[in-house]
Amino acid sequence: MENHRSGCPINLMVEVIGDKWSLIIIRGIMFDGKRHFRELLNSEEKIASNILTDRLNMLEREGIISKRPDPEHKQKYIYSLTAAGIDLLPLMVEIGGWSLKHRRVDPAKCKHAEMLIKGGKELQKEIRKNLAKEHLH
Amino acid sequence: MENHRSGCPINLMVEVIGDKWSLIIIRGIMFDGKRHFRELLNSEEKIASNILTDRLNMLEREGIISKRPDPEHKQKYIYSLTAAGIDLLPLMVEIGGWSLKHRRVDPAKCKHAEMLIKGGKELQKEIRKNLAKEHLH
DNA sequence: TTTTTTTGATTGCAAATAGCAACTGGTTGT
């Protein structure tokens, strides 16, 4: 049985991705085309391998990502976004926009964010379509 | 000096509100009209008073909320959203929308979220205006 | 075939964070 602090929408989201790593992992899969454990491990923020293992399992259990064996490489797994994971796109865009406005971001690290803000809803729909094609198998 | 894991917009947001409580506190101030320590302490999720103290100080230091003495009550403080805090409104709406769609929310706890989704951009602008009036002193 | 490298993890331990209950000095209403 699941035991939640409350059934409030904000809280239920926070209980899942309210930590220091989940959104970093989702960012890697969603925007950086990272699909393998090792690629995610090499993020700039230097996530530890045990934490990465833990979060990938959690995100899979929560229905945000899915995992399947890589047919091209017997010891690799391919991590994909589920429909729920892809639906986090607008949220990621909002986060990017807010940080762009209110944090001292590194301009070199904002290509995706700037493009997504400027591209508006149409670009977002385009990216959404691509994500669906590449992730929903 | 500030030491960040990276200058990426997603990461800089996660470093601030990537925990189990910050967004719960912001929700209380933004949607439930909570302006005093005691009101925030009585959230359904039962935040501990030391954590609340810590997060309020952090959110103030990060420029998301501000704090001033309550003129009507010498031992109370009034917590307000800053402009950056108010700019989190679209993010909160996205979170609500996502949870409404992908989590098993408690219908009784979704009045705000449902209203904000259905109300669209116009309602959001209206609420934004009210927040500005009540919080930016 | 043997060796080396790479894969997604696991382990052990220190440090940081969260959770919990009791408590504080000061303020307020009666």
Place this chain on the structure above:
DNA sequence: ACAACCAGTTGCTATTTGCAATCAAAAAAA
């Protein structure tokens, strides 16, 4: 005077994170 209330602190335990070393299986190189 006094009980209730205020934001916040303290002391303690439990859980989570950070970090480095390590693992067996599979793949690549020799």
